[in-house]
Amino acid sequence: MISPGDFFILFLILCSLGVVLSVFLPERRNPLLLAWISSIAAISVLWSSGNVLLYGLPFQIELWTLPFLGTMVLQMDRLSALFVFITGLVFLPVSIFSAEYMKKYFSRYNLKTFSVFYHLLFASIVLLLIANDIFSFLLTWEIMSILSYLLVNYEHEKDENTSSGYLMLAMSEAGTIMAAFAFLLLANGSGGLDFASLKSVSAGLGDSSRWAIFLLSFFGFSVKAGLVPNSIWLPKAHPAAPSNVSALLSGVILNLGIYGILRINADILPVTQIGMGLITLFVGTVSALVGILYATIRNDMKVMLAHSSIENMGIITAGIGAGFVFTVSGYPVLAGIAFITALYHMTNHSLYKALLFLGAGAVDSSVGDRNMDRLGGLMKVMPWTGLFFLIGALSIAALPPFNGFVSEWLTLQTMLQSAALQSKAVKIVFALCGAALALTAALAVTCFVKAFAMSFLGIARTKQAEKAIEVRRSMMIPMGVLAVSCLLFGILPTYIIPVLDHTITPLTQESVVDELVPPFFTVAKSDPKFSDAFVSEFHDLGAQTGRNVIPGRGLVVLHRGTERNPVVFAMSTSYTLVVLVLLLTGVFILIRVLTKARMVTRKPVWDGGVRRLMPEMTYTATGFSNPVRVIFEAIFRPSMLDERKETIAEHFRTAINNERKEVHIVDRSVFQPIVKWIQSMATLLGRMHSGSVNIYAAYVLISLVIVLIIQALL
Amino acid sequence: MNKWVLKGLKTGIKTTLYPDKEETSPGISPGLPQGKQTMGDEAQVVSRCPTQALNHIKDMISVDYRRCIHCFRCLRGIHNPVDWDKGYEWAVSIKEIDDASRMLGKAFDHSLHIRFVDGGACGACISEIEQINKPYYNIHRLGFFITPTPREADVLLVAGPVTDHMRLPIEKAYDAMPAPKRVIAIGTCAISGGIFGPSFASEGGISNLIPADIVVPGCPPPPLSIIHGLLLVVSRKPSASLTSPKSTEGERPHD
Ligand code: SF4
Numbered sequence: 001m002i003s004p005g006d007f008f009i010l011f012l013i014l015c016s017l018g019v020v021l022s023v024f025l026p027e028r029r030n031p032l033l034l035a036w037i038s039s040i041a042a043i044s045v046l047w048s049s050g051n052v053l054l055y056g057l058p059f060q061i062e063l064w065t066l067p068f069l070g071t072m073v074l075q076m077d078r079l080s081a082l083f084v085f086i087t088g089l090v091f092l093p094v095s096i097f098s099a100e101y102m103k104k105y106f107s108r109y110n111l112k113t114f115s116v117f118y119h120l121l122f123a124s125i126v127l128l129l130i131a132n133d134i135f136s137f138l139l140t141w142e143i144m145s146i147l148s149y150l151l152v153n154y155e156h157e158k159d160e161n162t163s164s165g166y167l168m169l170a171m172s173e174a175g176t177i178m179a180a181f182a183f184l185l186l187a188n189g190s191g192g193l194d195f196a197s198l199k200s201v202s203a204g205l206g207d208s209s210r211w212a213i214f215l216l217s218f219f220g221f222s223v224k225a226g227l228v229p230n231s232i233w234l235p236k237a238h239p240a241a242p243s244n245v246s247a248l249l250s251g252v253i254l255n256l257g258i259y260g261i262l263r264i265n266a267d268i269l270p271v272t273q274i275g276m277g278l279i280t281l282f283v284g285t286v287s288a289l290v291g292i293l294y295a296t297i298r299n300d301m302k303v304m305l306a307h308s309s310i311e312n313m314g315i316i317t318a319g320i321g322a323g324f325v326f327t328v329s330g331y332p333v334l335a336g337i338a339f340i341t342a343l344y345h346m347t348n349h350s351l352y353k354a355l356l357f358l359g360a361g362a363v364d365s366s367v368g369d370r371n372m373d374r375l376g377g378l379m380k381v382m383p384w385t386g387l388f389f390l391i392g393a394l395s396i397a398a399l400p401p402f403n404g405f406v407s408e409w410l411t412l413q414t415m416l417q418s419a420a421l422q423s424k425a426v427k428i429v430f431a432l433c434g435a436a437l438a439l440t441a442a443l444a445v446t447c448f449v450k451a452f453a454m455s456f457l458g459i460a461r462t463k464q465a466e467k468a469i470e471v472r473r474s475m476m477i478p479m480g481v482l483a484v485s486c487l488l489f490g491i492l493p494t495y496i497i498p499v500l501d502h503t504i505t506p507l508t509q510e511s512v513v514d515e516l517v518p519p520f521f522t523v524a525k526s527d528p529k530f531s532d533a534f535v536s537e538f539h540d541l542g543a544q545t546g547r548n549v550i551p552g553r554g555l556v557v558l559h560r561g562t563e564r565n566p567v568v569f570a571m572s573t574s575y576t577l578v579v580l581v582l583l584l585t586g587v588f589i590l591i592r593v594l595t596k597a598r599m600v601t602r603k604p605v606w607d608g609g610v611r612r613l614m615p616e617m618t619y620t621a622t623g624f625s626n627p628v629r630v631i632f633e634a635i636f637r638p639s640m641l642d643e644r645k646e647t648i649a650e651h652f653r654t655a656i657n658n659e660r661k662e663v664h665i666v667d668r669s670v671f672q673p674i675v676k677w678i679q680s681m682a683t684l685l686g687r688m689h690s691g692s693v694n695i696y697a698a699y700v701l702i703s704l705v706i707v708l709i710i711q712a713l714l
Numbered sequence: 715m716n717k718w719v720l721k722g723l724k725t726g727i728k729t730t731l732y733p734d735k736e737e738t739s740p741g742i743s744p745g746l747p748q749g750k751q752t753m754g755d756e757a758q759v760v761s762r763c764p765t766q767a768l769n770h771i772k773d774m775i776s777v778d779y780r781r782c783i784h785c786f787r788c789l790r791g792i793h794n795p796v797d798w799d800k801g802y803e804w805a806v807s808i809k810e811i812d813d814a815s816r817m818l819g820k821a822f823d824h825s826l827h828i829r830f831v832d833g834g835a836c837g838a839c840i841s842e843i844e845q846i847n848k849p850y851y852n853i854h855r856l857g858f859f860i861t862p863t864p865r866e867a868d869v870l871l872v873a874g875p876v877t878d879h880m881r882l883p884i885e886k887a888y889d890a891m892p893a894p895k896r897v898i899a900i901g902t903c904a905i906s907g908g909i910f911g912p913s914f915a916s917e918g919g920i921s922n923l924i925p926a927d928i929v930v931p932g933c934p935p936p937p938l939s940i941i942h943g944l945l946l947v948v949s950r951k952p953s954a955s956l957t958s959p960k961s962t963e964g965e966r967p968h969d
Contacts, residue, residue: 599893606865606890609831609883 004076005059007048008130014041015123022115030111034118035099035474039092041119045126046088052081053499060132073194075132078503079267083129083259086347089485090251090354091122093478097358098244100475104365105154105242114154121147125252129259133194134183138176141256145172145224148253152241164236171223171233178220179260182213186269195268202269210269214276217264218283225257227317228287229670231310235294238306239370243361246302250309251354255346258316266339266507271324278429281321285433287314288440290665293635296447296628299621301360301370304451305353308396311440312349315411316342318433322414325430327508329421336512337559338414339504340497345407347496348489352395352404355482359389362471362479363455367464372451372621377460382470386456388479393448395486398441401577403489406557408441413559413569446628454621461615491577493517494555513553520554521547534566542575638662729852732938733945743802743936747788749777750797759796762787765902765909768796779804779931780906805898805930805943807953808921818894822868823948824857829867829891831884833920835874838934839901843871845937846944858944864890869947872926873934875903875910876917888924898943899926902933928953 018037022030051057060075076084098118102111124147128140149172153165187193188209190201205213223230234254238246261280265271291311298304319342326335362385363378364370379386395402398409415434418427460466470476489496494517501513514529520543523530538544543556558570607613629636642659663672688699730737752773759775760768767781768788775796789795818826832840846853847860861867864887872884888897899920902908912918920926930943945951 601893603890606863607886609886611882 003059004048004051004057005061007044007051008059008061008076008126011041011045011048011126012123014038014044015119018119019116022112022119027111028106030115031099031102034102034115035095038095038119038122041122042088042092042095045084046092049076049081049084049088052076053078053085053502056502071133071192071194072136073132074127074130074136076130078506079259079262080130082343082347082500082503083255084126086255086350087122087125087129087252090248090350093481094244094247094251094354094358097247097361097475097478100472101242101244101361101365109154109156114151117147117151121151121248125256128256132196133192134187134198135193138180138183141176141179141260144253144256145169145176148172148245148249151245152237152249154242154245155240158240161240164233164240168233168237171230175220175223175230178216178223180220182217182220182264185209185213185216186264195263199268205269207273210272211276213269214265214271214273214279218261218276218280221257221260221264222283222317223257224253225261225317226254226287226310226313227257227283228290228310228314229666231287231291231313232664232666232671234310235298235303235306235664238309239300239302243302243357243364246305246361247354247357250305250357251350254309254313255350258313258320258342258346261317262320262507265324266320270507271328274325274328274423274426277321277324277326277328278426279321280324281318281429281433284314284317284319284321285436287311288318289314289436290635292440292443292447293628293632294664296443296450297625297636299372299625301363301372301451301455302357304372304447305356305360308444308447309349309353311444312345312353312396315408315437315440316346316349318342318437319345319411319414322418322430323508325421325426326417329423329426331420332508332510333512333515334414334417334420336501336504336508336510337410337417337516339507340500340512340516341407341410341414343500343503344493344496345404345411347500348395348403348407348486351482351485351489352392352402355388355392355479355486356396358475358479358482359385359392362475363389363468365475366471367468369462369464372454374462375455375460375465376458376615376618377456377465378468379456381466381468382456384476385471385479386452388476388483389456390452391483391486393452395490397445397448399445401487401490401573401580403486406490406493406573409571410557412438412441417568443628446625450621450624454619454624458618459613459615461618461620491573493557493573495552497557498553515559516557517553518543518556518558518560520544520556521550522553534560543572545575635665636662637665637668729850729855730938732941733856733951737802737938742938743800744784744932745798745800746779746784746804746932747777747782748797748799749775759788759792759794762792779806779902780929781902781908782931783902783909783933802936802938803942803951804932804935804939804954805928805946805951806955807928807946808926818868818896818948823950826858826869826944826948827861827867828858828869828871828944829861829864829887830871830873831880831887833872833874833880833884833904834877834916835901835903839873839903842934842937843873843900843940846940851937851941853941853944856941856945864888865892867891868895869944870895870897870924871900871940872897872904872920873900875907876920876923878915878917881917881923884920884923896927896947897924898940898947899929900940900943901935902931905929905931908933 014037018034018041021033021037025033052059056078058075058077058081060073102114105111105114121144124140124143128137128144131137131140146169149165149169152168153161155161186198186202189204190197219230223233226234238249241249265276271277288311291307291309291314295304295307295311298307319338323335323338323342326332326338360370362382363375366382367375367378369375391402395404398404412434415430415437418430418434421427421430497516498513501511501516505511518530518538520535520538523535526532535544538556543554546555555574556570556572559568560566561568610617638660639662640659641661642657644657645653646655646657747768749768752770752775757770760770764785764787765781765783767778767783769776769778777796789798830843845851853859864870868891870884870888870891874880876884888895897920899905903910904920905926907916907918910916910918912922917923928943928947930939932939942951946953
């Protein structure tokens, strides 16, 4: 029997093999090599982490011992395993997709470097996730940051890419420094650098260092996680990156920020202050709302998806924040549910965002444009890409039976559970955040109706969009795989929740699987937890349908309450899907039967009777999102740059030019004031430098005097 | 509290009772010339008509409603005016009314969707059509609805002589309507081109483009006539006649 550890070694070997081979093979063969090697590597790492995740066989590898830093340890516990699993799940289709996608860079950019960086990035992410001491964590974190910068900046000949790459790198380094300080504070007083010894001394830390560690780690890692206000690099990095790298960036690398936050604040040093939870919740909610607002009004597919990543990361963080608050207030069950929800949403986000980015990449490579105002009608020419993009859009818009629905529904339910809390103020915060998240969910629907409809439906707005052709099958299959996983994660929550429960049990010290997925399929007569009356009641509702045929605990997600309120929330996407399919086929057959005798005429779409429907006359993406832009004007605050009205005769206008400039709210309200303040300080200090030698001598004297005085006083 | 709610309650229902009761309010209709037995000065009356709607047939003066533009020249300023009809039920089915196949089914009786297209009208017919959707005439109470898209329309209302530019939109709208569909021509222009007639810029009536089923004469027809046309299309009211007096129906010297 090969152990998960062996598979992990296999993974490392494959990655190094990939690096070596990509250097020696000719460029032309590189994309194919990348696809083969890294997808096999992804499968091996999926196997290895899947084993840990399902059967709980954590493995440990001692890498090396440095004389002054102690032993470097790699250890895959269940939390790491989940993140590694998601990484593999995203890397597998993205690698296959890259084989065809990277061909467009042939002879323009160096494919060898891409391949080398790609394998190294894969290895560094996995190593980072299972690093179990500060040194290897920070080391792999740095390697990962730099490699992801290099990959994002792959099209380095474009100037704007270079600047957005630098922004990404700078912000990421600032975040790393903050996180490193948090680690240093943790390590202060502990014997070693490995997480276990940090954990053992963490209980003795005082409040002020706890707060410092929380703030440093949360805001430090929030750069990678793309949370407001540290998210400004994300919408700039995504359009610069090749689409497969974008898929990795949103599907994998953002998760690493979440991993960092969870690792420190839930595992090593569990939060103890309700304020920390509230900060997390608040930042998450604001990110979600700001993210989706900007996503809705952006027309570049990848910029839109980048903003939507901020939104989803916000939802995940809000879930984690709720979990923190519940933990601190002494509701481990609710905390468990909140953490499960957050991790579930993170998994889902990785899947559908990778799918959507691959879809955007497919559109980009076949049309050569990503601006939705210039797309349109792609469903006719790219039906499969369209279908997969639609599934991604439905998932991210949280519509059943796809995966986004389950986790967003659970998130909102979690927010409602705040009724159990004591403090009125906390309850109010939860209520406001819940309302904001609900608004976010609604705007997400608008955003993705727009994204799909404006790109794939209607008529083509440009020649290129009209002449687009469907992408090759090797690009379609990865999207198909992700689309199917979106569906599976949506209809089988009762199989995924127990796995996630295993993951978070070490954090909350309590398994909550019974609280979310009652074992309707396996419950024995007179189970003390699930009384016969309770079970039979749900039996009558059909919760035990398929009991002896289907494996697992059941197909119903249900949270039980008290006597007075037996069911707090319940749903079953699995049964819903069955009913949905039955109803749809029923209606379809009924309509077929009823209209068999009818004559059907087909006429062109009603176009308002115009002489010729020009693409410019159809609804544009800008027009579609305009209501949102108008309603939330106070947030967008556009400034008019140009409001020309061109007239030929006195009363006739030929054109009205409206050019607006919008500064992102975070830029406007956080970064610009900081920059301004620094600049004004600099000018203030600049006045000291008059150029006269006498004054400089005076400065030296004055400082000497001050130092002496201090010396004398001490 | 908005005042209009109170005001509405205070005012009560003012909507016309037509078609259940005859509408008799003054000014509800301008009326139509009715023709008459000649008295000897028929030549003078006939020559006053600017559109040759009046004809002298046998010993009678007949009016062709397809042409009359309500100029009142045959009523005012002469000694011996034609008889004047004060009614408003003027809509005429120009296909055989009793032909069962031409009738819309029972299902449409109280659920009729109307798409209106302005075929280059001067504005008079449009403002009259506007009225039928307003509180006084309120076609909703009869189960008639204006719809923005021809896709769900059963009846196409056309006003105006169908100018060159509106030919295509009307054709397209008619084409987009699902069967069974009916066309109602509102006003003299839509029936025969009116004072514009057929020309390089005008089709000269909707019938030259698509088959009209019902015509509502008048220049413009008052709202009640239009409602009569709609009631006629669902066979809730009988048809009037195109020419008057009845004895000369269908006969025209030029035909
Ligand atoms: S009212 Fe009619 S019939 Fe009489 S003169 Fe004028 S157009 Fe002719």
